[in-house]
Structures are given as structure tokens and as C-alpha cells.
Amino acid sequence: MRRFSILKLTLKVVLVFIILLLVVGPFLGIAIWSFARIWYWPSPIPQEFTLRYWSEVFRQGRVLDSLLLSLKIALLTVGFSIAIAIPAAYAFARYRLPAERILLFLFLMPQAFPQLPVFINLARIFGKMGLRGNMWGIVLAHTMASLVFSLWIITATFKSIPVDLEQAAQNLGASRWRVFWTITFPLGIPGVIAGAIHVFLWSMGEFNAAFFIGAPFIQTAPVLMYTASAGYNMQIASVIAIVLMIPSLLFMLVIEKFLKAEYIAGIGG
DSSP, X not given: OHHHXXXXXXXXXXXXXXXXXXXXXXXXXXXHHHHEEEOOTTOSSOSEEOSHHHHXXXXXXXXXXXXXXXXXXXXXXXXXXXXXXXXXXHHHHHSXXXXXXXXXXXXXXXXXXXXXXXXXXXXXXXXXXXXXXXXXXXXHHHHHXXXXXXXXXXXXXXXXXOHHHHHHHHHTTOOHHHHXXXXXXXXXXXXHHHHHHHHHHHHHHXXXXXXXHHTTTOOOHHHHHHHXXXXXXXHHXXXXXXXXXXXXXXXXXXXXXXXXXXXXXXXXX
């Protein structure tokens, strides 16, 4: 029994180590690369460290401009996506819609196919509509592609809210509109916030739409990072990657003040 316990503990330690290596390893590599001046294989750490690439990134105005543009696009995408998802999710949750499953599947379609051909085709369509090469084309493409995240999460949240609460308020004379804004929506705020988090994080890191629809005039942070890495400038690309993560982390920390993890865990339960 003692040998079995030791073996079980060893397997748990190995499993935790592997998970940490897979999750933390890439981020650790990015952090080291951002300070590396010379790093040759098989050395586990760089031969020389420097702050040159950090100063170079912040000295170049285009990096901060790209980051601010990515942040603006992500916030606009969240706003449009949530504004569309809330009424649609309520309809899916509270009414028997014809072909409901087909409609939900249609919202899933932009994520069901490889993103590259989807956005290449959108770029061709947006070009005819005058939406290619500007920020609003990217926002529209991001909204179309990320709507599935907010819609499915908010729909599950509204379905988890007891209908009896709404019926009781209506029996007391409240209109359907007032019931929604005073009962359903406040109870569904955790799901709305969860959907907003998913949309924001996806939009901040999205590359294909920003590249094919925004080029050549719009350059978001992911596009700039790709350009740097394609030129084998791993240091600059790593610094941009770390800078790109900062708004997402701040967004998560702010949201955490208003949303407890157990609420998200209960969504759709």
C-alpha cells in the first residue's frame, strides 16, 4: 500500500510538471526571448541579455499605435457582439423558434470552418463594399466570427434562470420589458460578462481578419507581431507578444472585481 501511495504521488507530480511545462513553458520562452541578445542552442539560457529590444519597441510609435488599435477594435467588437447576442439569446432561451437548432448552428458556422478561407472570402466581399483596408471592416468581421461565443454563453445563462421568477413578476402586473430589465438581465449579468471576456480575448489575438481585411493600411498588434516573427526577429516579436497580453490581463482583473468564478462555473448548469 505504501509503494502504491508513493507511485500515485509520483505520477501526480509528473502530471503536474507536464501540465506546467505545456502551459507555462511557452510564456517563459517568450519572456526569456524578449531579453535575449544572443541565444544559441543547446544553451538553456541566453548567452547575453539586453533591454535594447524593449526600449526599441517603446521608442517605435507604431507598436503602441497598433496596440491601441487592437484594444479599440476588441472593445467595439465586444459592444456589437453583446448588443446582438442579448436579444437573440433571450429569444432562443424563452421562445420556441422554428428551426432553432439550425439557427444556432448558423451562428457557429464562422468558427466551424478554417478561418483562413472564411476571411479571404470576406476580404473580397468587403472590398466591393468599401470596408476593406479600414478599422470598421475588421470590427464587422470580428463581430461575425465571435458572435458564437457570446450567443451560446448568454443563451445558456438565460436558460438557467427559472421562468417562474418572470411569471411571478408578470402576475404582479410587470410588463415583459420591465421583467427582463429588472429580473432576467440582472441575473444574467455573469453570463454576459463571461461572453464579453471570450469575445475580447479572441479579438485581441485574432490575426487572419486583421491581416486580410485590414491590409495594407491597418496594422493591429498581432499583425505587427507576425511581421516581426516572419523576419526572424524573435526578440521584437516576443516583446510585442508580452505587451499584447497586458490589456487582456488588465481586462480580466477588472472583470474579476465584478464577477466571482463560481458564477461562471454555474452557467448552463
